[in-house]
Amino acid sequence: MVAHHLLPEIARATPTPTPALTLRVRAKDTVADGVVSLTLERPDGTRLPDWTPGAHVDLVLADGTTRQYSLCGDRWDPYTYRVAVLRETAGRGGSAYVHDRLAVGDPVGVGGPHNHFPLAPADRYLFIAGGIGITPLLPMVHQAELMGIDWQLLYGGRTRASMAFRDHLTTAYGERVHLCPEDEYGLLDLDSWLSRPEPGTKVYCCGPAPLLAAVESACAAWPTYSLRTERFAAAAPAEPVRQTPFEVELRRTGRTITVPPDLSVLHAVRRAGVEVLSSCEQGTCGTCLVPVLTGTPDHRDAVLAEHERAAGDCLLPCVSRSRSDRLVLDL
Numbered sequence: 001m002v003a004h005h006l007l008p009e010i011a012r013a014t015p016t017p018t019p020a021l022t023l024r025v026r027a028k029d030t031v032a033d034g035v036v037s038l039t040l041e042r043p044d045g046t047r048l049p050d051w052t053p054g055a056h057v058d059l060v061l062a063d064g065t066t067r068q069y070s071l072c073g074d075r076w077d078p079y080t081y082r083v084a085v086l087r088e089t090a091g092r093g094g095s096a097y098v099h100d101r102l103a104v105g106d107p108v109g110v111g112g113p114h115n116h117f118p119l120a121p122a123d124r125y126l127f128i129a130g131g132i133g134i135t136p137l138l139p140m141v142h143q144a145e146l147m148g149i150d151w152q153l154l155y156g157g158r159t160r161a162s163m164a165f166r167d168h169l170t171t172a173y174g175e176r177v178h179l180c181p182e183d184e185y186g187l188l189d190l191d192s193w194l195s196r197p198e199p200g201t202k203v204y205c206c207g208p209a210p211l212l213a214a215v216e217s218a219c220a221a222w223p224t225y226s227l228r229t230e231r232f233a234a235a236a237p238a239e240p241v242r243q244t245p246f247e248v249e250l251r252r253t254g255r256t257i258t259v260p261p262d263l264s265v266l267h268a269v270r271r272a273g274v275e276v277l278s279s280c281e282q283g284t285c286g287t288c289l290v291p292v293l294t295g296t297p298d299h300r301d302a303v304l305a306e307h308e309r310a311a312g313d314c315l316l317p318c319v320s321r322s323r324s325d326r327l328v329l330d331l
């Protein structure tokens, strides 16, 4: 996604979810050129909710914006969360706030953790990171190592100095880690890594859109479900399948609403007085996920995997719509 910032600029200063926790910045460290890590803890030092590799949290910053950041610390440390934040010069200010104003001791609202990028069982893993996309992969690498599963990491970045956690990775894992700064080696040589499908290997990739597109293309001949990706920003969603209104029944609320072409399902549901938590409103964070009971969703998000789309039993109403005349939601 989001974070390491993991999903750097996907978030906006739009409806701010109510943070579940108010944590405190315990440490703020520079971990690469333009990247700081934040270590967060409860003010009273008690345990935090558990999480699994690939998870992210929503940081609700004092300037009113919400950003999603991958958890990149030790999941077996129950007392702290760690995220890393890239300074986004073209961003909307959230990363600048973290870099320039957020200080040790400051409170931070935190929602989650959520995980839309979970590590599925496999015989082997190939992790591919582009820049700050290393963050959700760090706990995965650690988990694979703990489980004794064969893995390799292909990690690209603009320059060596811009690549967060590079020293930790090479020191801890040696030859499993392949650092490829672009100014030394050029773009990642995906062909030599992915041209031959390897049944039993799962490929996890997080990074900028061009890297994800290149990896998706290189994995086209791989077995279904071999590749899982997490995006920094939403790809332009496809045109909706239908341009006409459709009905949405809110089964638990006992209401049926009409969703016109110019209104998202999320906002139509809110107009009906039913609150749904949201964050990015661009189909990239997964916060707004709702169960579908009947009907055929028109999935336009960047979160759900192909098999989840095919199952048709949930949708992200900030961007996704309906193929059928009627959708029944468990709301």
Ligand code: FES
Pocket: 277, 278, 279, 280, 281, 282, 283, 284, 285, 286, 287, 288, 289, 301, 303, 316, 317, 318, 319
């Ligand atoms: Fe982020 Fe819907 S609010 S996917």
